[in-house]
Amino acid sequence: MYYLSSRRQIEAKMATLDLDWEEVRDTLRTWREDNTRHSEEVVDMWYYCLRHYKHKLGDERWMVEEQVVIAGLDCNRLDVAEPCLVSLNEQFPGSLRIRKLKGMRLEALERFDEAMDVYDGIIRQDETNSSVRKRKVAVLKGQGRYADAIKELTEYLKKFMSDTEGWQELCDLYLKEGDYSKAAFCMEELILSNPHYHLFYTKYAEIKYTQGGLENYELARSYFCQAAKLNPGNLRALYGLYLSCSQVASSPKCTTQKKKETLRLEAWALKEITEKYSKCRDVDGSKIVETFRSLSVTDKA
Template sequence: LSKDSNVLHFYFSEARDRLKQIREEQSRSSREVVDIWEQFLSYFSDKLGNDVWPVYEQVCIAACDCGEISLAHRCVRELNRQFPKSFRVKGLEGMVLEANQRYDTAEHLYKTILQDDPTNSVAEKRLVVIYKSQNKIKEAITELRKYLDSHMADTDSWLELSDLYLSQMDYAHAAFCLEELILANPHYHLFHQRYAEIRYTQGGTENLLEARAYFSQAIKLNPNNIRALYGLFLCASNLATKQRSAESKNMKYAAWAAEQISQLYRKLGGRGTKSSSDSTEQIKALGGMFDKLQLTSS
C-alpha cells in the first residue's frame, strides 16, 4: 500500500463503501467481503467509527460461509465486548458453531435464546437450518411450521416448507403451502406454475383439471413461461385420453400450447450465438416430440 495519505483515504473509502453496498443490496458476496476485510479494512478498523459493528457482523457471516472459522471467532469476540448481552450476537455465535459442524451445541444455544426471547425469528430459522443440515427433515418441518404460526407473511419460509414437504413426497401439504403463497401474491406466475406442477404430480382427473387451470393462469400472467405452457400441454393431453366428452376441447388446449411453445422457440432461434441451422434442428426436434405425443382417447 502506498504511504500517501490521499491514496490510503481513497482505498479506505472504496472498501468501506463497497461493504456498505453489499449490505444494502442484501447480497452475501462472502468471498469478496472476506478479501476486502483481510487485505485492507482490518488494518484501519479504528477509522470506521460506529460503522465497525455492522461490518464485524457482515464479515462474521461471510467468514462462516467461506469456512474462515478463526476470523468469524475474532468478529464475534469484538461484538461480544461491545454488546455482551445481545441476542443478535448470540445468533452469530450459533452460526459460527454451525460452520464448525458443532450442531448440538448450536441447537442448545438457539433453544436457550428462544427461552429468553420466544419471538426471536433468527434463532427459529437457524434451528430449521441445523435440522436440514443433519437431514432431520421431520424436525425441520415441525420447527418451520411453528415459526410460520407467528410469521405467516414470510413467503420465503412458505416456499422452504413446500420444498421440505416435497422432499417427503407429501404433495397435499406442499400444495397447501403454495395456496398460501398464491393468496399472498396472486399475480406472481411462478406460484401458480408450482402449484399446478404439484397437482399434476398427484395425478387423477380432478387434480389434472386443477393443474390445467393453474397452468393456464400462469400463462395468462406470463405468456413466455415455457414450463407452464408445456405443463398445460401435458395436462390437456392426459385429460383428452381420460374424458371422452371433453376430448376435443382438451385437444384444442394441447394444440394451442404446442403452437405457443414452437413460436417461442422460433423467436429464441433468432437470438444468441447459435447458427440458424442449429436453431432449425431444435425446432424440428421440438415438432417431432409433439408429433409423438398422440392425443387419442382410451
C-alpha cells in the same frame, strides 16, 4: 457510483494494489442494503483491504464485522470470522444478535446440539425472534432430519403466518418427504398471499400434475394457464400446460367436448413454445419442440 461487483475485479484490484478502502466500504454497504450475501467477495475485501482500515469506519464497523462473520462462516473461513466475532462480543457482550452469530459458528463446527441450545436460550428470552427460529430449522435440515424440520417450521408458521419464505421452505420439505398434498396446501397459502406471482401458480400446478389423476391434471392445466397469463414468457408454465392438456385429453373419463377444448389449448401452448424458441438464435428450437411434441400421450391419429 462505481461498485466492485465480481471476484475477478477484486483480484485485479489487489494485483495492482489499487483497492480503495472507501470503495470497498461502499460496496459492502450496498450489499447489506440489498440483502445480498456475496460471501467470497466479502471475505476477500475484508481480509485484503478493509480490516486494515476498520478504525476509520466509525460505528459502521460493527455492521461490517457482522457481515464478515456471516460471510466467513458461509465460506468456512473461521480464521476470518472468529476475530470479528470476538471483537463484536467485546463491544456487545449481552447482545442476542451476537449470541446468534455464536450459534452459527457452532453450526460451522458441526456442534449442532450446542448450537440448538444457544438458539433455544435466545428464544426463551425473545419469543418473537424469527431469524433464530429459522436457524433451528436450518440446523435440522442440514442434518437430514426433515421430519423434525417440518415440525419446527410448522410451529414457527403458527406464530408467523405471513412469512412467505417459511411457507416456501415448508413446501420444499414436504416435497422431499413425498407428501404432495401438504406441499400443495403450502403453495395455496402462498398464492393467497401473492395472487399475481406467476411462479407460485407454476409450482402448485407442477405438484398437482405430479399427484396424477384426471382431477389433478385438470387443476394443473388451470394453474399452468393462469401462470402463462400472468407471465406470457414463462416457458415452464407453457410446457406444463401442454403436458397437462395431453394427460386430460387422453383420459377415458374426458368427455368429447372437453377433449376438443383441451386439444385446442394444447395446440396453442405448443404454438407459443415454438414461437419463443424460434426467436432464440443460439438454440435449435425445432429439435426441442419436436422432442417435446413426442412427450404427448394424446392420440393424434
